[in-house]
Structure formats: C-alpha cells, structure tokens
Amino acid sequence: MKLTILKDYLNESIQHVSKAISSKTTIPILTGIKIDATSEGVTLTASDTDISIQSFMPTETAELKVIELFQPGSVVLPAKFFMEMIRKLPSQTIEIEVKDHFQTTIRSGSSEVQIMGLDPEEYPLLPQIEESRTIRIPSDLLKTMIKQTSFSVSTNETTPILTGVLWQITDNKLKFIACDRHRLASREINLDLEAGQKFHPIVISGRTLNELSKILPDQNSLIDIVIADSQVLFKMNSILFYTRILDGTYPDTSKLIPQSFQTELVVGTKELADAIDRAYLLSREDKTNIVKLVMKEDETIEVSSSSSELGKVTEQLQLQKINGELLRISFNSKYMLDALKVMDSDNIHIGFTGAMQPIIIRPEEQQNILQLILPYRTTN
Numbered sequence: 001m002k003l004t005i006l007k008d009y010l011n012e013s014i015q016h017v018s019k020a021i022s023s024k025t026t027i028p029i030l031t032g033i034k035i036d037a038t039s040e041g042v043t044l045t046a047s048d049t050d051i052s053i054q055s056f057m058p059t060e061t062a063e064l065k066v067i068e069l070f071q072p073g074s075v076v077l078p079a080k081f082f083m084e085m086i087r088k089l090p091s092q093t094i095e096i097e098v099k100d101h102f103q104t105t106i107r108s109g110s111s112e113v114q115i116m117g118l119d120p121e122e123y124p125l126l127p128q129i130e131e132s133r134t135i136r137i138p139s140d141l142l143k144t145m146i147k148q149t150s151f152s153v154s155t156n157e158t159t160p161i162l163t164g165v166l167w168q169i170t171d172n173k174l175k176f177i178a179c180d181r182h183r184l185a186s187r188e189i190n191l192d193l194e195a196g197q198k199f200h201p202i203v204i205s206g207r208t209l210n211e212l213s214k215i216l217p218d219q220n221s222l223i224d225i226v227i228a229d230s231q232v233l234f235k236m237n238s239i240l241f242y243t244r245i246l247d248g249t250y251p252d253t254s255k256l257i258p259q260s261f262q263t264e265l266v267v268g269t270k271e272l273a274d275a276i277d278r279a280y281l282l283s284r285e286d287k288t289n290i291v292k293l294v295m296k297e298d299e300t301i302e303v304s305s306s307s308s309e310l311g312k313v314t315e316q317l318q319l320q321k322i323n324g325e326l327l328r329i330s331f332n333s334k335y336m337l338d339a340l341k342v343m344d345s346d347n348i349h350i351g352f353t354g355a356m357q358p359i360i361i362r363p364e365e366q367q368n369i370l371q372l373i374l375p376y377r378t379t380n
Helices: 007-020 079-088 139-152 206-215 269-286 333-341
Strands: 002-006 032-037 041-047 051-058 067-071 073-078 093-098 103-108 111-116 134-138 164-170 173-179 183-190 202-205 222-227 231-235 239-244 263-268 290-295 300-307 311-318 321-324 328-332 347-352 359-363 369-373
Touching (some): 007 041, 007 051, 007 079, 007 206, 032 079, 051 206, 134 139, 139 164, 139 183, 139 206, 139 222, 183 333, 206 239, 269 300, 269 311, 269 347, 290 333, 328 333, 333 359
Antiparallel strands (some): 041 051, 051 239, 093 103, 103 111, 134 222, 183 369, 222 231, 231 239, 263 347, 300 311, 347 359, 359 369
C-alpha cells in the first residue's frame, strides 16, 4: 500500500473512529486502527466489539484532491501511537507506505516514522446488517434526545440493562427512557414510519450513545438508523457507527409516573437551578447532596441545605403558580440539577403526590419530556 493524504482529513477521521478503541480489550488487534485504501478512497475502522466505527475519506471532494493512491492495500496500525503521531506531524501532506510484513513508513515534511503494522486479515469483520427496519432522525434532534436522557442511566454493572437507554418505537413515535432506580428521564418525538414496519423495544448503552453524540454532525442532517436483531447501525455522511443491543428486558417504568398530583407548582427554570446550585455547594460538603424544599402560604418556596461543619444556606423563591397541599420535600440536589439543565423551557411544572412519592418535572408547556426524581426521607 502506498498513498499520500491531507493531514486534516486523516486527523479528523482518526478522531472519529478512535472513540471505539478500548485499552481493556482482550483481542490485541483491536487496539489498532484498520486502514483500507482503494481507488475510491481510504476507510478507517476501529472496534471494541461493543462499538465499531468506520470513517470514509473520498479520493477527492468538490474543492480539492484529498488522497493520491499509488498502490491499494490494507494494514492495522497501533491506534494510540498512530493518532498522536499524525496529530504532531509537521506537514499538511502525509505519505503512508506499507512494505513486506506490514512494515509501515510514514513521511511528512522532514519527519520519517517506522511502525510495525499488523495483518488486516486478522481484523474481525464488521456485523452484516439487514436494512429492512430503518428510521430517520435529524442529527440535532437525536443529539438532544441523548443529552436529555443518557445522564439517568445506571453506572452499576450488576444490572447491565439499566446502564442503557430504552428505545420504544410505537404509533409513529420514538421514546427514550433511562432509569437508575433513583431517577428517570424520558423524551418522546414523532416519527414518519413506513407502513408495516414493526419494531421491538431495544436498549442501547448510555456510554455508547454519549460517544455517538460526540460525532453526530452539528448541522441539521438526517441520520439513518438501521435496527437489526442484535445490532444497530447509525449511518452518517461518511461515518458508519455500529453498536450492539443490550441483552435482557427493561423493567416497566410506566407505573412509576403518577397520572394526577396532590400538589403542583410552576417556577422559573433558571431561578430554581441557580438556587439549588448554591445549596448544592454546601450539601456536597457532607457528601449527602440533600437539599430541602419547603412550600409557603405566600406562594414562595424555601430552598435550603446545611453542613455540620460549614453552616447553612437558605433562599426564598417566588412561584408563578401553586395548587394543592403545601409540602416539605428533601431530594438529591445533583439529580435535580441534572434534570433542570436539560429543560429547554423558561418555566417548569413540578408535580408531587406526597412527601415520599416521585417528583415529576416537565417544561411548563410541553408533555414530550419528563424527569422523575425520588425524594429522600429526612428527620426534620
């Protein structure tokens, strides 16, 4: 294999695929990036068996020639070293040449680097996916849905299914649900499905979705999502992102969400988030993160937290609306802040069905996003 390639294109492509590289893999060749060069262009592939990412660079774009190919071929190069070396090379043009036994030479400007490559024939094949069940979502909307739910997945590997986000596709709607037994986040959007397409619920790792989010294009382009029995493929312009579906059945969370409330209030999202953020500074010192919220007769709430060593912080907030019984509630301030940060609304509606029942948070005028937090029992 022998070619020259523009550094910026190669560097960007390496950054995309490197998100699938894991240092914990038990398969040595998966610590490398596979390079395939043909007359159409160069394809980079990386995988950790859970995620596989492929990035394609065409020989030329409308504006310029990206690759000049002298001899097609393939090689696997050690990812960490290859990634750092390409980034630090001095010239905008890089030459890569592979000789016998995959001995690879990289030249750029006055630099010449020798790397021992690996046999690409030993690299695992990417999954073969039948493209019979496909949905299409705007890139920025998918990014938002991941941001609004993935923070609520469990980090406890003893229940692997809860480390993922549940995807439910029914009645031309797509719903994401994430729950770690202490909180729940959900987001729903409308979809245009082809007639006759049927989808089972699937669960995708929250960590995987966060990695996907980093390479989703910012501009409003459409992403094709191909759903197979054990794999999902996300198709972007020049990137293919494969991930496996988590095994197991996601618990039914619908029973957690009350249909009516004992108390409801509307408050400014930023005002509440800022007040809880200040209270969190003190509550985290005791490593409890507990903040108290007390509803008052004058349509205000008192937000407070205390630390046995530092003292106490108390703040009054004016409510825009309150109905029902006045309650005293304690909750994890970090969970509440996480929920408020993803609310794309000036005001939020909070519903309570009692001091020890789930707290339900929604944007004031929207029903398609919901956050649930379980309160804490405290002595006072």
